Amino acid sequence: MSDTISVVPNAAKDLVRTPNEDALPRRFADFDTFCDALDYAAQGSRGFNFHDPRGTLTRVYPFSELREDALAVAYALVARGVKPGDRIALIAETGTDFAALFCATVYAGAWPVPLPLPTSFGGKDNYIEQLAVQLSSSDPAMLIGPDEIAHLTSAAAERQGCGHATWSEFAAKDAPEVELPKALPDDICYLQYSSGSTRFPHGVAVTHRSLMSNLAAHSHGMQLTETDRCISWLPWYHDMGLVGCFLSLIANQVSGDYLKTEDFARRPLAWLDLITRNRGTSISYSPTFGYDICARRISSQSPVSDRFDLSRWRLAGNGADMIRPDVMQNFVNAFADAGFKASAFLPSYGLAEATLAVTIMPPGEGIRVELVEEERLSGSPRDLSRPARYRAIVNCGKPVLDMEVVIRGENGQTLGDHKIGKVWCRGTSVMHSYFRDPEATEACLVDGWLDTGDMGYMTEGYLFIVGRAKDMIIINGKNHWPQDIEWAVEQLPGFNHGDIAAFSVEMENGEEAPAVLVHCRVSDPVKRLELHEMIRDKVRSITGMNCVVELVPPKSLPRTSSGKLSRAKAKKLYLSGEIEPFRLAA
Known part of the structure; x- marks a missing residue:
């Protein structure tokens, strides 16, 4: 297996990032399986590029090398007794190790289960407990994680009674080549835990067919071009980071630059430095708080035009949380002098149960809002003794390719435009099921339709999200x-x-x-x-x-x-x- 990020085979100054453009003809996720997608992407010269906390390039990882490593690790997994359908829990640290292990698990016919790194909140005991709960839910054959937190991951694995290994054990292991199983479109590709999965986690089972459908929808909705490049700090254990900024790049042959999430938290402006250095057009996603922290951090800096050039930031995606138009306007105000255009904003809506994307704003339309009376949002009668209050609701765009979206009332009836109700969606990329939880699956999947649990309304084909019904x-x-x-x-x-x-x-x-x-x-x-x-x-x-x-x-x-x-x-x-x-x- 290739060196980890911390062991750089060449000096940083000698490294050359994978290109934006490539002679390999572009295919937009029109593959039967993810394995086919990586096999194809490996024929070109695009790939991943990893950077240190200051944004310095430390590791170049072409898709060709990723495939080579993934196959070697797949043989190592098989040698350890891993069988098709086994779950392999992986701590999703941004870097070559997780990338190779994820792809290797899929090649071996097993199901990767990305799990989070420790955070500063809660301490080590809470982290071990969180891992143990998710391990209990996914019942993996093995948990594999970074060497640096082996004392935590081994404790969680021991509590669950599953195998345990570290990155270095797989990097050093040689195994004979064997015939790997051939994945089929309706086979499970991976399990994804939603961001709120803690006490009673739900592992979303995603098939190869569902994944390819959603990744094709990305390229269609974002109107990908030859010069596009993805820049990301999003964690790979969350659907927006894993699907949108990792798997999509392979299936649509897009080069990407990465900062670790914890490095972004310490130095958020390094994100904008990477976008500035991209000579092509940039695609980069963030929840609202990422834009917020950058706008606040720049307030005490020198003129933004001296440091940043954001004029080639073609799509500034926003999702994973309620979109705040005031925060996004503050970002525009802070970085307009650096060439950032408000029309670059790309609001979207999605969830792990739909693989990722459900709706995407057509590129160039930016953020559009409607002012809605709060009483109408909550369904409460208007108190005429008090002045009306309004909330700005952001347009999250139109349904992606092969996805239907409807709004339903309390009795299940379909509602017309401007009527607030539950958001339901149906399409090829809707999940197969919640892993080993038929009751929860039946509660949200009805005749092929997914109850998202979110409230919203439609207007002329556009979706507006109001909030979570359970909140x-x-x-x-x-x-x-x-x-x-x-x-x-x-x-x-x-x-x-x-x-x-x-x-x-x-x-x-x-x-x-x-x-x-x-x-x-x-x-x-x-x-x-x-x-x-x-x-x-x-x-x-x-x-x-x-x-x-x-x-x-x-x-x-x-x-x-x-x-x-x-x-x-x-x-x-x-x-x-x-x-x-x-x-x-x-």
Whole structure:
């Protein structure tokens, strides 16, 4: 197997990135299986390119080398007794090792199961527990991870009773060539855990056919060109990073540049440096918070035009979370002088249960919003004694190739334009099932249609997403979206996107009340009390009732593996006492 990123065979100055353009005729995921896609991509000169925290190129990894390594590791897996249909859990660290092991597992007929790296939140015991729960769900033959965290992965594997290995064990292992199984289109290709999979995880089983259908939809929806190049820091254990910025590049023969997610978190502007250095056209995706952190970080820098050239950023994708038009406008304001164009924004909507993409905005249309009354969003009757309030809802585009989208009401009836209801979709790329969970599968898959669990509405073929149905706060029969409460508090001075979590709690009298947890960076007791009252007044103006407001330490609100705020986990940690609010002066 090839050297890991940390062992660079040549000096960085001697490395040359894989090209944007190639003599190999372009095929847009028109393959029967992912194995066929990699076999074809390996005939060209495109591939992956890995960079250190400062954006310096450290490893060039053409698809041809990836295939060579993947086959060698596939033989090693077979030599260890891995059989078709076995699950192989892989810690998804961005680099050559995971890339080769993922592809090798597919070549061997087994199912790779990408799992997350440790995060700063929760500590090692929580990470081991998270892995153990996902291992219990996927029942893998083996867990393979980086050498540096072997003490954590081995503990999780031992708890589950599965085999354990590290990257280096496979890099050093030689195995005889054997005949590998031939994958069929309807075979399972991999298992994907959604970003919120913690206590009761659901492994989404994705077939080769579903994967190829969705990857073809990417190229069609984004109108890929010969000069396009992908630049990404997204984690490979989340569907947007794994499918959109790893598997799609192979199936559509696109070169890519990568920063590790943790390196982006420390130096976010290195992302924009990579886009600047791309001489072709750039495609790069991020949730809203990625654009937010860059806009905030640049505020104290020298003129952006001195450092960045974002004029060739053709598609600035946005997905994986509710899209905030105010944050995106701030990004435009911050980087317009560097050539960034608002029309480059590409809103989209997707989920692991649909492989990835469900809708994509046509390129060049940018972010389009509609102002909708909050009462209409929540389905509550209009209170004529109070002024109307509106929320900006972002257009997430049109259904991708081979995908149908409809909005359904409470009784399952299809709703017309501008009517808010549940978002359902149907298409080739909808998942096969939740692994070994027929009840959960039957609950969301009905006659080929997938209940996404999201609320939204359609307008002239475009989808607008309102929020998650399960996040709705219902107080005294009136519905409130947590986003409305959170966004209202964020308008107060001193708060950042992601500083607030809203949900409902049961009071001592048995009644429900809204609760708001807010990151507090103020240490003065008097100012904390003033802040508390200001937030309470703001939430009262939104909900019309008193609420529970708790000031909590910065960075204490939990996030999913994709960086989204986890309201359900925040509520659980708050009620269990694991999130401890600041005490306020009397």
